[in-house]
Every structure is written in structure tokens, then in C-alpha cells.
Amino acid sequence: MTVPRDRAWGIALVAFGVATAALALRFRVAFVTDPLGPRAFPWLASGFLFFAGIALFRRPGDHGPWPEAPVRRRLLLLVAVLVAWSALLPWLGFVLPTAGATGALARLFGAPWTPGLAAGTGLALALHLLFVFALGFPITAWPWG
Structure with a gap:
């Protein structure tokens, strides 16, 4: 049984999103220095990667032709x-x-x-x-x- 490309990429995106979130947990900066914190962008990126991976896994594309x-x-x-x-x-x-x-x-x-x-x-x-x-x-x- 072969896994379609889009599903494999979906799994990879989910894993990368989880890894990004785990790395963002290590960031430490005083609240006064940065109230939003250095975690904001990595958390946003990890959420996007995670949910995009889920969407790609659940609904893979039709694998159209490569560009010219x-x-x-x-x-x-x-x-x-x-x-x-x-x-x-x-x-x-x-x-x-x-x-x-x-x-x-x-x-x-x-x-x-x-x-x-x-x-x-x-x-x-x-x-x-x-x-x-x-x-x-x-x-x-x-x-x-």
C-alpha cells in the first residue's frame, strides 16, 4: 500500500508544527521586555503548520500535471x-x-x-x-x- 504524496506531506507538516511548538516552549524573555513574548510567531507558525497538515491529510489533491x-x-x-x-x-x-x-x-x-x-x-x-x-x-x- 502506498501513501499519496499529499498525505505524506500532511503528516510531515503536522510533525513540523508540533516540533515548532515544542521549541517555542523553551523561549524565555521577561514580560516587561516583550509582553507578547518571543513565542508568539513560532506558536502562530506551528498552529498554521499543524492545521494545514491536518487539512492536507484529510483531503489530498488530485496531483495535477507539473508546470511547464x-x-x-x-x-x-x-x-x-x-x-x-x-x-x-x-x-x-x-x-x-x-x-x-x-x-x-x-x-x-x-x-x-x-x-x-x-x-x-x-x-x-x-x-x-x-x-x-x-x-x-x-x-x-x-x-x-
């Missing part, structure tokens, strides 16, 4: 851009990798390079200002400071 080669290639490039962005953040700060990644993603979806990079730069600067001044997250903007 150009769509698969675009998806792989998208993942590569996001991995490169996260790898470059510690060394180049927030603005440069975010502007480059946004420009590359815009190009990937059909925009010309110049407007894509311009929009990416504007978005990166706006997000940096939002994180630093509105949300109070001390993120480094540039590699030199």
Missing part, C-alpha cells in the same frame, strides 16, 4: 534570488541586497532592468525607514555602517 519547463525555471530562479538575498544581508546590510533582489524579481516577471532596480531601491529605502523609525528595529542599512 519555463515556469519551473522561473520558480527556481525565484528561489535562488531569495536565497542569495538572505545570504547577502549580513555582509551588505539591508538596502543593497533588497534593492538587487527586488530588481531581479521584477525582471523575472517581465519588467525592464532600469525601472525594476529603481523601484527596488525605492522599496528598500522605504522599508528600511519603516523598520528603523516606525517599528524600532535596528537593522543595518549599508555594509559600511
Whole structure:
């Protein structure tokens, strides 16, 4: 007897959700420092994973056809851009990798390079200002400071 792919992934998601919740139980921060606590996001993520896994296990899909080669290639490039962005953040700060990644993603979806990079730069600067001044997250903007 074979287990359908979706049911196997459903079981994996449930297990990952339970593991995430178990790890979140270990987080300890004083209430005054963070009233919501560092557990909020892991608990939310674990709940989503758990219930998505249950839903996938109970109602697997019909296993439609794989996407065509150009769509698969675009998806792989998208993942590569996001991995490169996260790898470059510690060394180049927030603005440069975010502007480059946004420009590359815009190009990937059909925009010309110049407007894509311009929009990416504007978005990166706006997000940096939002994180630093509105949300109070001390993120480094540039590699030199």
C-alpha cells in the first residue's frame, strides 16, 4: 500500500508544527521586555503548520500535471534570488541586497532592468525607514555602517 504524496506531506507538516511548538516552549524573555513574548510567531507558525497538515491529510489533491519547463525555471530562479538575498544581508546590510533582489524579481516577471532596480531601491529605502523609525528595529542599512 502506498501513501499519496499529499498525505505524506500532511503528516510531515503536522510533525513540523508540533516540533515548532515544542521549541517555542523553551523561549524565555521577561514580560516587561516583550509582553507578547518571543513565542508568539513560532506558536502562530506551528498552529498554521499543524492545521494545514491536518487539512492536507484529510483531503489530498488530485496531483495535477507539473508546470511547464519555463515556469519551473522561473520558480527556481525565484528561489535562488531569495536565497542569495538572505545570504547577502549580513555582509551588505539591508538596502543593497533588497534593492538587487527586488530588481531581479521584477525582471523575472517581465519588467525592464532600469525601472525594476529603481523601484527596488525605492522599496528598500522605504522599508528600511519603516523598520528603523516606525517599528524600532535596528537593522543595518549599508555594509559600511
